[in-house]
Amino acid sequence: MKITFIAADGTETAVDAAEGESIMRAAVRNDVDGIIGECGGSMMCATCHCYVDEAWADATGQQEDGESDLLDCAASEVRPTSRLSCQIRMSAELEGVVIHLPESQL
Amino acid sequence: MLDHRLAPLDDTISIDDLTVAPYPIYRRLRAEAPVLRVKSVGRTFLTKAEDCKYVKDTPEIFSSNDPNTPMKRAFLAHTLMRKDGPEHMAERMAMAPALMPKTIQEVWAPLYRQFVDEYLDRLPKGEVVDLHVLLSEPIAARILAHILGIPEATDAQMSFWSQALIDGAGNFGWRPDLFEISDRANAEMDAMLARAVERVRAQPDRSALSVMVNSENPIAMSQIVANIKIAIGGGINEPRDALSTIIYGFLTEPEQLEETRRTGKWGQAFEEGVRWVAPIQASSRLVLEDVEIRGFRIPKGDTVMTIQASANHDEDLFDHPERFDVFRTKNPHQSFGSGPHHCGGAHIARRTVGAIMLEALFERFPNMTLPDPQAVLWRGFGFRGPINLPVKLG
Ligand code: HEM
Ligand code: FES
Numbered sequence: 001m002k003i004t005f006i007a008a009d010g011t012e013t014a015v016d017a018a019e020g021e022s023i024m025r026a027a028v029r030n031d032v033d034g035i036i037g038e039c040g041g042s043m044m045c046a047t048c049h050c051y052v053d054e055a056w057a058d059a060t061g062q063q064e065d066g067e068s069d070l071l072d073c074a075a076s077e078v079r080p081t082s083r084l085s086c087q088i089r090m091s092a093e094l095e096g097v098v099i100h101l102p103e104s105q106l
Numbered sequence: 107m108l109d110h111r112l113a114p115l116d117d118t119i120s121i122d123d124l125t126v127a128p129y130p131i132y133r134r135l136r137a138e139a140p141v142l143r144v145k146s147v148g149r150t151f152l153t154k155a156e157d158c159k160y161v162k163d164t165p166e167i168f169s170s171n172d173p174n175t176p177m178k179r180a181f182l183a184h185t186l187m188r189k190d191g192p193e194h195m196a197e198r199m200a201m202a203p204a205l206m207p208k209t210i211q212e213v214w215a216p217l218y219r220q221f222v223d224e225y226l227d228r229l230p231k232g233e234v235v236d237l238h239v240l241l242s243e244p245i246a247a248r249i250l251a252h253i254l255g256i257p258e259a260t261d262a263q264m265s266f267w268s269q270a271l272i273d274g275a276g277n278f279g280w281r282p283d284l285f286e287i288s289d290r291a292n293a294e295m296d297a298m299l300a301r302a303v304e305r306v307r308a309q310p311d312r313s314a315l316s317v318m319v320n321s322e323n324p325i326a327m328s329q330i331v332a333n334i335k336i337a338i339g340g341g342i343n344e345p346r347d348a349l350s351t352i353i354y355g356f357l358t359e360p361e362q363l364e365e366t367r368r369t370g371k372w373g374q375a376f377e378e379g380v381r382w383v384a385p386i387q388a389s390s391r392l393v394l395e396d397v398e399i400r401g402f403r404i405p406k407g408d409t410v411m412t413i414q415a416s417a418n419h420d421e422d423l424f425d426h427p428e429r430f431d432v433f434r435t436k437n438p439h440q441s442f443g444s445g446p447h448h449c450g451g452a453h454i455a456r457r458t459v460g461a462i463m464l465e466a467l468f469e470r471f472p473n474m475t476l477p478d479p480q481a482v483l484w485r486g487f488g489f490r491g492p493i494n495l496p497v498k499l500g
Contacts, residue, residue, distance in 0.1 A: 036438070039448035040163035046207075046453075066199075072208040106373055106456060 002096050005032050006053075008103045017090045023099060024048040024086035034101035041086035043067065047105040049074040050085040053098035057081060060088050060097070076102030113141040113150055113402040120146050124487040128387065129428065132416035141402045148278075149390060149411040150404060155420035155440065157399055158412035161391055162444040165190055168391035170447055172409060175390065180274025180288045181339070183332035187447065194446060200325045201333050204253060204314035207453045213312045218249050218458045222466050231499050234477060238350045238495040241467075246346040249458060253341075254334050255315030256302050263298075264342060267291045271339035276488055295338070299331055337451070344385035345455050347491025349463060352379030354492055355430035356468070357476035362432050367468065375432045376460030381439035382430045387415035387490045389443060414440040415490065473500035 003026055005013045017026035027035035027048075036047035043066055052060045063071075064087045071078050085099065116139070119131060124147075135142055135153040142151045152158055161168045171190050178184055186197040203209060225245045229235060247264035251257050259267075274288030299315070306316035314337065318330045325333075352375055356363040366375050393408045404410060418439045419427035425434070442449035449455075468474070475498045476482070482492050 033436075038442060038444065038452075039446075040159065040444040042163075042444075042446045042448060044446065044448035044450075045442075069202070069206065072206055074207075106377065 001090050001094070003027075003090070003094075004096070004098045005034065005101055006098065007034050007101045019090055019092075021090050022086045023050065023088045023090065023097075024084070026090070027085065032101075034105070035085055036105045037086060039086075043070055043084060043087065046070045046074050046084065048085040049076060049078075049102050049105060050083055051079055051081045051100040051102065052083055052088075053100060054081060056094070056097050059093045063087070074102070075104050075106055110403055111401065113143050113399075113404070114139055115143045115145060117145040119144050121487060125485055128415060128487060128490070129419065132413060132419065136416060136420060141400050141404075147411065149409045151411050151413055152399065153413050153416035153420075154400075155417035155423050155438075158414055158417040158440055159444055160399075161410055161412050162389070162440070162447070165446055167394055167397055168410065169394050170194070170391060172390060172392040174392075174409070175275070176277045176280060176285075177275040179280075179285060180271055180277065181332060181335050182289075182292050183328060183335065185332045185336045186329075187336055187340070190446075197325055197329050197333060198446075198450060200318045200321060200330070201314045201337070201450065203317045204255075204312060205450055205454055207457065209312050210454055210457050214249065214253055214454065215457055215462065217252055218462055219466075221245055221248050222463055226466065226470050229471075229499055231471070234496050234498050236494050237353060237497050238346070238492055242346040242349040242353075242495070243342070245463070246342045246349070249454075250337070250341045253314060253454065254337055255306055255311065255313030256298055256334070258302070259298060263294065264338065267295055267335075268338050268342040271335060272343065272489065275339065292335075295335060296331065299334060303327075303330075341451050341454075343489050343491070344451075345459050347383070347385040347489065348376070348380050348455065349459050350492045350495045351383045351385075352376060352459075352464060353467070353474075353495060353497070354476065354479075354482060355379055355382060357474065357497065358479050359430055362430065363468065366432055370465075371432060372464045373456065373460045374437075375464060376456060377437050377439065378430060378432045378434065380441040381418045381424075381437055383484070383490055384415045384418055384439070384441040385489060385491055386441070386443075387486065388413045388488055389447075412440075414443070471499045474498065475500070 001017045003015050003017050013032055015026055015030035024037040028037045038047045039045035067084050071082050132153050140154045144151050169190050170188055186194050244261040247261040251259045251264050270288045270291035273284050277284040303319055306319050310316045310320045388411045390409050390411050393404050395406050397404050442452040477498055481496055485493050
């Protein structure tokens with residue numbers, strides 16, 4: 001499954017992800033700059049902050065419980081499209097999803 | 107099929123060796139024996155980054171709930187650090203609002219700035235002073251006392267309690283004298299907390315104690331107290347050692363300091379400092395079922411030690427790992443751990459030491475020098491950092 005990451009400076013990187021894999025994990029596994037994922041997806045660190053492309057907002061669904069509290073912690077601006085990428089799992093509806101990366105995670 | 111080979115057993119590495127100079131040992135283990143049962147420590151060492159991360163991120167197999175450690179005895183409580191699953195989560199979340207960046211930004215960062223000014227003002231220019239003792243330690247104690255909701259505790263009290271808890275929790279020889287000291291610290295903390303609880307009940311604030319006590323669904327008082335103690339035990343040494351380590355790094359690599367000044371990458375310098383010498387070097391996990399790591403069988407009931415100090419120097423991830431290099435392109439260190447026990451104070455440490463202290467210190471003392479780098483002593487196996495830092499301020 002394909003995910004396209006668009007960095008703050010506009011650089012695009014497309015990576016392959018497995019079904020069920022989180023977007024954070026796919027980014028880290030493929031060495032995408034801009035996602036750190038320091039806590040390994042335990043919703044503890046907020047270093048996997050991303051902005052879901054508007055066109056994909058419905059498909060990725062709502063924030064999980066507790067996500068917004070932690071998003072308060074994000075280093076970059078929090079927007080309505082902000083999510084923790086460790087909480088979004090790849091599924092058929094997300095084939096080709098576009099994810100924008102924040103300026104910084106720390 | 108599980109291979110039935112156990113990891114090799116080493117009976118040459120002593121705790122003293124690990125306390126004085128661990129890095130050359132870890133370099134050798136990464137190359138020759140990345141999964142190794144170390145007799146003196148009674149644990150299976152994991153020294154590769156990938157293995158450390160895997161263990162921390164797989165709490166279903168590698169539990170934090172290890173009843174065989176002296177921690178419970180030292181804290182007189184079963185703390186969140188040694189719990190798993192929903193119980194751990196509930197206790198951790200109870201304290202979280204006080205440690206979140208929003209609170210840091212609104213409350214703790216401005217307060218920390220004020221303390222930085224005060225503590226820097228006290229330092230004498232032109233003399234050789236021990237910055238570890240005069241700055242790194244007391245300022246870590248001061249901000250923590252406020253964050254936790256016990257501002258009446260003095261720097262010296264905070265430091266004593268913290269060290270007593272750490273020494274007790276690490277008292278694997280079960281020496282009674284160390285537990286006597288931790289018992290005394292517990293009695294002092296309990297007395298102070300009893301008064302502090304009344305105060306935050308009457309006048310709620312943003313501190314960890316207040317948030318826990320005044321919550322709609324508070325956790326048990328015994329756990330509130332245990333949480334405060336875990337934060338006292340785990341919230342002074344690390345920022346203290348991180349700060350001293352980074353100052354040492356800069357003073358022994360002045361061109362790094364110049365470049366950091368020029369580019370303002372103080373946050374990056376903080377990350378590199380904690381990578382270079384991880385303040386918490388190793389963590390233990392209890393193995394709940396037989397597993398295999400690098401072809402070796404790790405039996406149920408074994409205790410593995412993730413050596414994040416070594417993970418942070420893993421040649422698979424880092425060039426010239428032994429060097430303090432602020433400008434490395436990637437820095438996937440594990441100094442704050444990973445998984446559900448990822449450091450609760452990571453945001454605090456980053457937004458105080460990293461975002462405020464370093465720049466303020468080098469702005470105030472642009473000509474600071476380290477007259478004799480050899481005089482700086484490094485110690486520690488579980489926790490590590492310099493134990494002194496004689497610098498000349500200018
Ligand atoms: C540079 C500074 C720091 C470093 C390197 C550090 C490192 C760590 C590490 C490695 C762990 C995980 C231990 C494990 O997995 O078993 C941890 C846990 C923890 N840290 Fe920190 N720490 C730092 C600062 C702080 C501060 C300032 C506080 C206090 C506010 C704090 C509070 C905690 C707590 C409460 C836990 C337990 C989390 C849990 O078990 O869920 N830390 N820290
Ligand atoms: S990886 Fe830490 S919160 Fe997502």
